[in-house]
Amino acid sequence: MARRALKKMRRNPEQFFDVTVQPLLFTAMFAYIFGGAIAGGVKNYLPVLIPGIVAQTVLTTCMATGVQLREDMEKGVFDRFKSLPMARIAPLAGPMVADLIRYLIAAGLTFLTGVVIGYRPHGGVLGVLGAVLLAIVTGWSLAWIFTWLGTITKSAKSVQGISMMILFPLTFLSNAFVPVSTLPGWLAAFVKVNPVSHLVSGTRTLANQGSVGAEVGWTLLACLVVVAVFAPLSTLSYRRHL
Incomplete structure (x- = not known):
């Protein structure tokens, strides 16, 4: 199933637009x-911005899994899998394994763009690799939520709309782009418990230190x-469609 998803990506290169164009555009736009x-200058802002863009890009990329x-499912492709000797989770997990490549491209391009415009991660190569790995693991885990949404909603547009409604507030109401100390008290309290803030802080620690x-x-x-909760839910919901 992962191989099938990889072939689809190869035959539909437009699936890579969100992981190639978006990191370049957002990194340059937000930085300048x-x-x-x-931060008083682009160079001073990059250690704050780049890990935030990595988190944002990977999280918005995982939304495409459910879509x-x-x-x-709307095209009836999954109806053909009913008689095949495979685990019921395979049609769900296979594309998610293939999507790891998309997460890697998104995170790698973001760091590369940052380096080009002046970012110098003091964590070195190992720190950057650790930050990329953390972002990929998080994106893969959260993709199970959108996989579950894909099995319970009635259309791809519904999945996309619900996913954006969830991801964009969580991403922008975090410490990804601004220091928490500059926020009002009530908003800062939410930002500190926001899971995206933990991801951004962890990525910054690895890449910068x-x-x-x-x-x-x-x-x-x-x-x-997230995986422990939504992987079984996704599988259960998918089996109901069989």
């Missing part, structure tokens, strides 16, 4: 628009909980 206002799943902080542990724990 907000860098001077928030594509719903499209396949090369150390594994508590935020990395909290992020991985949240990922484990």
Whole structure:
């Protein structure tokens, strides 16, 4: 099933637009628009911005998993899998394995763009690789939520609309782009408990300092909980359609 998803990606290169164009556009746009206002300059803002863009890009990328799943179900493709000797979770997990490539491209391009415009991660190669891995694991875990949405909604547009309604507030109401200290007290309280903030902080610690902080542990724990809850739910909901 993962091989099938990879073939679909190869034959439909437009599926890579969100992981190639978006990182370049958002990194350059946010850096030069907000860098001077928030950090006094682009170079000073990049250590804050780049990990935030990595988190945002990977999270918005995982949304496509549920959308594509719903499209396949609408076309009747999954009806052909009923008689095949495979685990019921395979049609769901296979595309998610293939999507790891898309997460890697998104995170890697974001860091590369940051380096081109002046970002110098003090965590070194290992720190950057750790930050990329953390973002990929988080994106793969959250994709189970959107996979579940894909099995319970009636159309791909519904999946996309609900996913954007969930992801955009969580992403922008986090510490991805601005310091928490600049926010009103009520908003800062939400930002501190926002799971995206833990991901961003963990990514910053790895990339900028090369150390594994508590935020990395909290992020991985949240990922484990999400997979433990939504992988069985997705499989159960999918079996009801068979």
